[in-house]
Amino acid sequence: MNDLTNKPWLNWFKLASPSTFYPVAGRLIPFFWILSIAFGLAGLWMSFFVAPVDAVQGQGYRIIFVHVPASWMSMFLYIMMAVWAGIGLVFNTRLSAMMAQAIAPIGAVMAFLSLWTGAFWGKPMWGAWWVWDARLTSELILFFLYLGFIALQASIDQARRADKASAILALVGVVNVPIIYFSVKWWNTLHQGASVSMSKAPSMAQTMLWGMLLMALCFWMYAIAVTLMRVRVIILERESHADWVKQLKEVRS
Amino acid sequence: MNAFFMIVQRDLLLVMRRKSEVLTALFFFVIVTSLFPLGIGADTALLRKIAPGVIWVSALLATLLGLQRLFASDYLDGTLEQMALSPRSFVVLVLGKITAHWVVCGLPLLILAPVIGLQFDLDTAALETLLLTLLLGTPVLSLIGSIGAALTLGLRGGGALMSLLVLPLYIPVLIFGAGAVYAKSVGLDVTGHFSLLGALLILALAFVPWVSAAALRIAIE
Amino acid sequence: MASVRRVFFDYWLGWHSQSRVKSPGTHPTSRMITKLFIKLCFLGHRDALKEDLSALENLMMYAALGAINLSHESALQYLWQFGLRGREDLPVHYLSAGQKKRVVLARIAMQGAPLWILDEPFNALDSQGVQGFIGLLENHSSQGGITVFTGHQDINILGLKVLEL
Numbered sequence: 001m002n003d004l005t006n007k008p009w010l011n012w013f014k015l016a017s018p019s020t021f022y023p024v025a026g027r028l029i030p031f032f033w034i035l036s037i038a039f040g041l042a043g044l045w046m047s048f049f050v051a052p053v054d055a056v057q058g059q060g061y062r063i064i065f066v067h068v069p070a071s072w073m074s075m076f077l078y079i080m081m082a083v084w085a086g087i088g089l090v091f092n093t094r095l096s097a098m099m100a101q102a103i104a105p106i107g108a109v110m111a112f113l114s115l116w117t118g119a120f121w122g123k124p125m126w127g128a129w130w131v132w133d134a135r136l137t138s139e140l141i142l143f144f145l146y147l148g149f150i151a152l153q154a155s156i157d158q159a160r161r162a163d164k165a166s167a168i169l170a171l172v173g174v175v176n177v178p179i180i181y182f183s184v185k186w187w188n189t190l191h192q193g194a195s196v197s198m199s200k201a202p203s204m205a206q207t208m209l210w211g212m213l214l215m216a217l218c219f220w221m222y223a224i225a226v227t228l229m230r231v232r233v234i235i236l237e238r239e240s241h242a243d244w245v246k247q248l249k250e251v252r253s
Numbered sequence: 254m255n256a257f258f259m260i261v262q263r264d265l266l267l268v269m270r271r272k273s274e275v276l277t278a279l280f281f282f283v284i285v286t287s288l289f290p291l292g293i294g295a296d297t298a299l300l301r302k303i304a305p306g307v308i309w310v311s312a313l314l315a316t317l318l319g320l321q322r323l324f325a326s327d328y329l330d331g332t333l334e335q336m337a338l339s340p341r342s343f344v345v346l347v348l349g350k351i352t353a354h355w356v357v358c359g360l361p362l363l364i365l366a367p368v369i370g371l372q373f374d375l376d377t378a379a380l381e382t383l384l385l386t387l388l389l390g391t392p393v394l395s396l397i398g399s400i401g402a403a404l405t406l407g408l409r410g411g412g413a414l415m416s417l418l419v420l421p422l423y424i425p426v427l428i429f430g431a432g433a434v435y436a437k438s439v440g441l442d443v444t445g446h447f448s449l450l451g452a453l454l455i456l457a458l459a460f461v462p463w464v465s466a467a468a469l470r471i472a473i474e
Numbered sequence: 475m476a477s478v479r480r481v482f483f484d485y486w487l488g489w490h491s492q493s494r495v496k497s498p499g500t501h502p503t504s505r506m507i508t509k510l511f512i513k514l515c516f517l518g519h520r521d522a523l524k525e526d527l528s529a530l531e532n533l534m535m536y537a538a539l540g541a542i543n544l545s546h547e548s549a550l551q552y553l554w555q556f557g558l559r560g561r562e563d564l565p566v567h568y569l570s571a572g573q574k575k576r577v578v579l580a581r582i583a584m585q586g587a588p589l590w591i592l593d594e595p596f597n598a599l600d601s602q603g604v605q606g607f608i609g610l611l612e613n614h615s616s617q618g619g620i621t622v623f624t625g626h627q628d629i630n631i632l633g634l635k636v637l638e639l
Contacts, residue, residue, distance in 0.1 A: 144417070151414055165404045165471050168464060168467060169418060173422075179425050180422075186428065267527065330523065330525065332523075332524060335522045340540060
C-alpha cells in the first residue's frame, strides 16, 4: 500500500505513478473548472461591456477575445505536449507520455478554434473568409502538426512504441515551429499580395488587453481541467489490467 | 566511414537490380508537373509565375513516394535489425541509407527539373536558381523525410500517415526554395534564401541521422 | 503441440545469464555498443538476407557490417563449406529455403562472434544441413563460444542444457 497517499505533495516523484496521480487529479479537477468559469465570466464581462468599441472595426472585433487566447493556448499547449513527451522519452515514465496524449486533442481544438474565429473575424474585416497572412498560415500548419501527432499515436498498437514514436515527432515538431513561423513570415512579406498587414496591432486600450488576458487565463484553466479529466480516462484505459483499477468504484459499477 | 560507403554502394546495387521502383517515382514527377498546365491553362505568363512552386511541390511529392521504400525492405527481411545489432555506428549506416536515397530520388530530379522548367518557359537565370535550390533542398527533403519513414515503419496506412507527418516539416524548404526562384525572376536578391537553405541543410545533417536512428530503434524493438 | 525448448550450450562458465540482447534503448556509450555487438551474432525469425543480392554479396555485406576483413577467397570458402558451390553468384531469391538457410549458416560461421543467439535455426534445414549445423555448433563451443538457440527438434549435442518452456 502506498503510505504516501495521504500527503502526495511531499514527494513529487510518487506522483509519477498512475495509481497515485489518479486520485490527486480527480481532486484537482473541480478546482480548475471553478477557476476557469470565474476567469471566463470576468473576461467575457470585460470584453463585452467594459472594452470600448474599436474606432476602425466596430463591434465585430470583439471576437479577438476568443481568437487570441485560443491561438496563445494552441502554441502553449504544443510546447507543453512536447515537454511531457520529452520527459516521458528521457525518463521512460508512462504517465508523462499519457499527459502528452491527453493534451494533444485539446491543443488541436484550440488551433481549430483559432482558425475558425480568425475566419469569422476576417470576413467582415477583410472581406475574405481566409487570407494567407503569416500568423493564420502558421496556425494552420500547427494544426497539421497536432493532427500528425494524434494520427501517429492512433496508428501504433503497442502503447510504449506509440509513446516513444510520438514523443520524437513532438520534439521534432517543437524545434520546427519557430523555423516554420519564421519562414511563413518571410514568405508573407515577399508575396505582399495579401493586402492586409496584420503585423502591427493597433495600440490597445488597457481594457482590451485585460479582457484578452482574463480570457487567456480562462482557456488555460479549462485546458488544465480537461487535460486532467482526459489523463484519468487514459490511465483507466491503459492500466485496466492493474488491480488498483479493478478496485475503483467507477470501474466496478 | 567504410561502413557508410558500403551501405551506399549496397543500396545503389539493390536499386540497380530493381530499376522499375525508382523510375516510377521519376515518371510521377514528370506527370504531376504536366498536370498543372492541363488544369490551369497554357497561358505562358501564368505558367512562368507558377513554375517554381509547381516544380518544387512535385519534387516534394516525388520524394515522398521514394521515401516509403527507404527502410521498408530492410525492415521486412530483417537486415535493418542486423544493422542495428552490428558493431558499426547505426547513425552512420542510417546516414548512408539516406544518402543512397538522395542519389536515387534527388539527383534525377536535378536532371529533370531544367527540362520541366523549359516546359514552363523559365528563363536561364531562373533555371539556374531552380537547380541550385534543388541541389541544396533535395538532401534536406531526404533527411527530414527519413524521420517520417522511420516513425511509420511497418504501420498500416504508412504512406499517407508519413505524408501527413512530413509535409508540414517540408514547408520551410518549399518556401525558401520556390521563393528563391520567384525572387530571381522578379529581380530580387536571393542570397538570403540560399543562406537559409544552406542553414537548413547543415541543421538537418547535424541532427536528423540521430533522430532517425532513434526512431528506427523504437520501431524495431 | 510441441512446446518450444530453449537449449543452452554452456562451456563458458564466466558468462552471466544475459541470454537476452541488451536493449539499445538503455543508451550505452557507443564504445560499449561496439564492444558488445562485436561479440554477438543474432539470428531472428527472418533470414536477414537481401533477396536481390547474391550469396557472396550478402556475405561481404555482413563482413563489412561486422568490421571483419573478408577476402573474396575466404568468403567463397565459407560458402563452399556449406555446400553452396556453384550458387555463390545467384541472387538469393533463386535459392531454395534450405539453401538460403545455409547461406545464413555461412554468415554465422564467418562472423566468428563468441555468443550466438539463434531463433529456430533448424527450420528449413534438410538432414545434411542439420549435420553441418551441428558440426558448426560443436566447433564453436570447442573454441569457447556459447550458443543460445530455440527449437522444436530433439538434438543430440555434447554438453547441451535443455530448458523446456
